[in-house]
Amino acid sequence: MTMPLLQVENLGIHFGPTVDPVKAVDGISFSMQAGETLAVVGESGSGKSVTALALTRLLASPPARYVSGSIAFEGRDVLQLREGELRSLRGKQIAYIFQEPGSSLNPVFTIGYQIREAIELHRPEVRDVTAEIVHALDTVGIRNPASRLGDYPHQLSGGMQQRVMIAMALACQPKLLVADEPTTALDVTIQKQIMDLLKDLKRTSNMSILLITHNFGLVAGFADRVVVMFRGKIVETGPTAQVLQNPQHPYTKALIECVPKLGQKQHRLKVIDYAGIQ
Amino acid sequence: MNSISLSQETYTQRLWRHFHADKFALNGLRIVILLFIVAALAPFLANSHALIRVADGHVSFPIFLSLEPIEWRFLLYVPLAGLVYFFRHRFIAHPGIFILAVIGFIAAVEIFLALTHPINDPTNDRDRPASFKLLPPIPYSPIESTPDQFSPPTWKHLCGTDSTGRDIAARMLHGARTSLSIGFVAQSIALTIGIALGGLAGYYRSWLDIGICRFIEVMDCFPPLLFILVAISLFESQNNMFYIMAVIGLTSWTGVARLVRGEFLRLSSLPFTLAAKAIGANDFRIIVRHLLPNALGPILVAGTFGVASAILIESSLSFLGFGMQAPTPSWGDILSDARRYIDFAWWLAFFPGLAILITIMSYNFVGEGLRDAVDPRLKMK
């Protein structure tokens, strides 16, 4: 077996007081192979976003405290890296797209500039940066990309903004794309477009994708494997089809039942019954 | 902290808890209270007359005979405010009786002041022989000239003396009254106007709002100090404390009006106001019972900062020779004296400057603490 791309071992992240801290991530372990797509599923507060940000130590410390474990990316422990090494990891090796494209893009810079910044930083060998930006925008399905370079984020719709975020992330050809709730803030139809785009990208490149979501509906047909998080711990993990069809943990079952299905009559929306779990 | 006790906390208790945790704000409040006490007790702290004098077998209390009306007012009303605060719970339980008692007390004091006249005794008790006398800690009156002219700070004159030998420490203690009362009253006037106009604009909106907003805009175009200087010199040739209070108050209400308007606009579209309207409460009731209490926090914050700026304006005016003038002691007036003897008399500038600085800073710390307590999300520190 080859060395995994990402190996998280017994990771623990605490907030708040040292005595009786908030254990946002409480000793989790998982790994990802190159080219693999992994989904981390859980409700808000389960620690999934904290985990995502921790992969490049984007979570500032303080207030967060990395109390235990390791995050090995291509064999190097991210938690031990110096600031300079971290910066060459961010964007270049591991790129992010976030939940709110509207506020994640800087309102006072053009989208062209914001993509250019990433390319100039990580790919100094590129001669024609503008052509590269246009190519990146083209890849994410923005029509007439050359004419949009001078646009400010507020001039674009939410879906377009998220495409720009994806273009920015892809521009440096990262090995791992972390998509932190990439569709939560978008309309349902736009959600589908963005997920289709991510699926295309997955097919055409050898990039690994870590999808963070609370919605099991997005996982099917997208992720190879699933990790289910609940209150800072991993409660279940396995191939997507297996987890979806035969969930072992009651919380996983509850989460799956929350997804409304077409053609199925439901009298009321399912609500997770926490008393029944643990 | 456990969440159960927090949930039972009233708004005021929560405010006080936040305020109390802010050391700067708490000490600021202590200094402001101390300043008011000093101002109230100024005649007993700095006076050329004795507190008690025994001579020829007679016991007399010379200070009380020489008290000016404003000194009586400070002396009696500051403790009154303390009493009202101390018995505030009973006050709320029996508002009628208490309001009557307070009004009665004030009326009695004012009638007494109208009927009596202070004895203007130019002599002092320092040199006058007596078998027993108890002099105040600073045995000089603020308007009394002594032979020691331009004395730097010494044990005899703690803060030095000015060109006519008046004791600066005595003038500063008495001057506290001018600054504090002008700051307080001027800001009360500004708050009244600001709440009234801002409330009308925010509640009734439409043309009333447009008109009031334009008025605020116009007022804001006049640089405050310049406007006040013009207003004072246009209308008044002699110095009069109430006149200065009124002018400062009439020109510094726009900030409060903007604030109250904004709060009322926000609050009057919230469900609880709509609910009150739905059950048929009249406008007055909605404004007084629902909107005003909810806007009170920000108003209090603005009011506190306003007192600081009113004190600054008052001292600027006296400094420029447009406010309270000699012989009435005020901090700005001592500073304007300092200007003439700038070559050497550092004490004339230093002590009143420091007094103004401490007062303004204390009020600003209280204001900042209140703001953080009213809206912990905006916490600056």
Next chain:
Amino acid sequence: MTHYIIRRFLLLVPTLFGITLLTFLLIRLSPTNAALIKGGGGEGGGKAMTAEQREQIVKFYGLDKPPLVAYGNWVGKAMRGDLGNSFADHRPVADKILERLPLTISITGSALILSYFLAIPLGVIAAIKRGQVVDRTISFVVFVLYSIPSFAAALLLILFVAGGDYLNLLPMYGINSINASEMSLFPWLWDRILHMILPVVCLTYASLASISRYARVSMLEALSQDFVRTARAKGLRERVVILRHALRNALIPLITIFALELPVLIGGAIIIESIFTLPGMGQLMFQSLDSWDEPVIMGITVLAAVVTLLSYLVADILYVIVDPRISYE
């Protein structure tokens, strides 16, 4: 853009009307002038004026005409730049103000620019080091500065560094030394700069304090935004994240602060110019108040209000220019 500016200019009209109306009411309601309106000599109305000056005031402000006519005439004259003649030397008020304006503009302008240049780094550093010793120290010092009355600071500075019994590093009064007219250009310039240091410092520190407080809050707000995380996730240096991504956003609201500071600075200039005997507009105002030169007083008041109004306008337009989110139309 042009549309916006035109619309914004049209909005000035009602405010301008308000400013002139308020000034006009002040003039007519003052006891002295009220007595003149009623007829008679205006004695007992307060201000001591010669018969000639009374006649001049009645004529210029139209105190003998019905209020509406008088207002129309007065505004008409003011629009043409005729603010009446000074009592003191019978020269046109507009000329007197104009010759003193450059000095006032140069000291308030340098104070404003200086306070921006110092306040923004202070605010940014405090925001980055939020809650740490650096932040608390800056915040406290700024708070103390904010509370020191400028005239007390001016007096103490003169006392201790400009002559007197203590240090004698800087000149005490005026804009130039007595022998300035004999100096060649560079010594003259140096002499002028030395004379300007204390007044500008006294005018600067309070604005500096309030702008740096705004800068800190604005920067904290910017640093808490999602795009800062995006910039970090891109692998940008922390310096670039802060100085380019966060600061660019934090500066937008700060641009408009200058309009709020201007009225305070104009008030401050009156005090500072009179302390340092600088022949600027503030000193002219002060002298006119002292000797009751009514046309000059009213001229300066209206001018100061109009300048403030224009600075609000400039601030609004600048805001639209710097913030790409606000569309021009």
